[in-house]
Amino acid sequence: MKVIITGASKGIGRGIASYLAMDGHEVGLLARSEDLLEDLQQSIRDQNGESHAVSCDLRDPEATRTAVDWLVEQMGHCDGFINNAGLVIRKDIFDISMEEWHAMMDTNVNGLFYATKAILSHFQRQGRGHLINISSISGKLPLAGGSAYAASKHAVTGLSLSLFQECRDHNITVSTIYPGSVASQSPRHGEDTGESWKVAPEDVGRVCRDILSADPRTTISEVEIRPLGRPPKS
Ligand SMILES: NC(=O)c1ccc[n+]([C@@H]2O[C@H](COP(=O)([O-])OP(=O)(O)OC[C@H]3O[C@@H](n4cnc5c(N)ncnc54)[C@H](OP(=O)(O)O)[C@@H]3O)[C@@H](O)[C@H]2O)c1
Numbered sequence: 001m002k003v004i005i006t007g008a009s010k011g012i013g014r015g016i017a018s019y020l021a022m023d024g025h026e027v028g029l030l031a032r033s034e035d036l037l038e039d040l041q042q043s044i045r046d047q048n049g050e051s052h053a054v055s056c057d058l059r060d061p062e063a064t065r066t067a068v069d070w071l072v073e074q075m076g077h078c079d080g081f082i083n084n085a086g087l088v089i090r091k092d093i094f095d096i097s098m099e100e101w102h103a104m105m106d107t108n109v110n111g112l113f114y115a116t117k118a119i120l121s122h123f124q125r126q127g128r129g130h131l132i133n134i135s136s137i138s139g140k141l142p143l144a145g146g147s148a149y150a151a152s153k154h155a156v157t158g159l160s161l162s163l164f165q166e167c168r169d170h171n172i173t174v175s176t177i178y179p180g181s182v183a184s185q186s187p188r189h190g191e192d193t194g195e196s197w198k199v200a201p202e203d204v205g206r207v208c209r210d211i212l213s214a215d216p217r218t219t220i221s222e223v224e225i226r227p228l229g230r231p232p233k234s
Pocket residue numbers: 006007008009010011012013030031032033034036056057058059084085086087088107111134135136137178179180181182183184185186
């Protein structure tokens with residue numbers, strides 16, 4: 001399959017892209033950091049995988065459409081599109097700034113919406129496609145110490161579950177993944193509990209593979225993936 005992943009330069013997105021590429025899929029990679037995308041492409045090449053990459057800031061709707069169109073053109077068509085890019089700022093209402101609120105909403109909600117509009121025009125033309133949205137457990141439950149992040153992820157969930165209904169008659173599946181703590185290696189505000197107990201990014205990739213390879217008469221519409229263990233006691 002040919003699959004585009006946003007936020008592929010690091011963390012969960014890199015894990016998804018690496019897993020899918022090693023599973024034999026051709027991957028389209030989108031993020032802002034050109035150097036990190038080049039590094040991932042080299043690693044995929046080293047393992048005889050195939051990839052295409054474009055640098056793009058998802059907060060810009062025109063740039064997003066141009067980047068998505070370019071990737072689809074490079075790949076010939078697109079079977080799956082994974083909205084993974086996101087900004088995680090774990091601060092409570094007393095500490096978070098207006099700028100941080102807007103940056104998170106612009107990335108997690110507006111950016112995801114722009115990318116979705118861009119790929120759905122291709123899926124509509126093709127008459128098929130799989131859209132996978134990475135929400136969060138914080139897109140279902142409250143997150144004390146991360147209220148603004150939770151608000152942005154609840155928006156992703158609401159959009160994604162509604163899109164499932166809007167798209168199914170167009171032969172387009174929409175799936176929502178709710179990860180718990182994933183070892184994305186990216187620095188976060190708040191307590192540092194280490195990474196060893198968390199879900200590996202590649203395991204989110206395995207979930208995406210399973211969604212993409214479901215029987216065409218079936219759709220895996222929602223998946224929660226959490227670590228079995230708990231954070232170490234401090
Ligand atoms: N880690 C967790 O425990 C966890 C749990 C549940 C859900 N999630 C969700 O999983 C997704 C990935 O999280 P992560 O932990 O892997 O985060 P991360 O390590 O910080 O990676 C975020 C990715 O998004 C990209 N990105 C951010 N802003 C962007 C923008 N404006 N335009 C284009 N790309 C942008 C980044 O690339 P550039 O900086 O190169 O642009 C990077 O590739 C997010 O949606 C997050 O909410 C994470």
